[in-house]
Amino acid sequence: MTVRDESNGAEHVDCDDALAEIYLLLDKECTPERDAELRRHIEDCPPCLEEYGIDEQIKQLLARKCGGEHAPAELKSRLKASIRNTVAQRSGTTVSETHVVIERTTEPPTA
Numbered sequence: 691m692t693v694r695d696e697s698n699g700a701e702h703v704d705c706d707d708a709l710a711e712i713y714l715l716l717d718k719e720c721t722p723e724r725d726a727e728l729r730r731h732i733e734d735c736p737p738c739l740e741e742y743g744i745d746e747q748i749k750q751l752l753a754r755k756c757g758g759e760h761a762p763a764e765l766k767s768r769l770k771a772s773i774r775n776t777v778a779q780r781s782g783t784t785v786s787e788t789h790v791v792i793e794r795t796t797e798p799p800t801a
Contacts, residue, residue, distance in 0.1 A: 703728055
């Protein structure tokens, strides 16, 4: 639930909302305004900041290990449905469309 703080006009995001939308934030699928609201909450909330960091590392690990490979269409479809259901359950928000992007990153060789 997002609550407007009338004293300064800012939106207040609770932990449930922030955690439900972490992957939308990581995938840059939020509006600029929502991105700013979520980031303000995460920066001021150590438990949410920790979860954000863990999820960010998981996303980077998956990109490194799975990057460049194309997932089967059926898997993409199941993932999209699962993401929509999880977001809806956690925040009551309905996601009408989800894009899955897998990027390949290269790391310099270690000596």
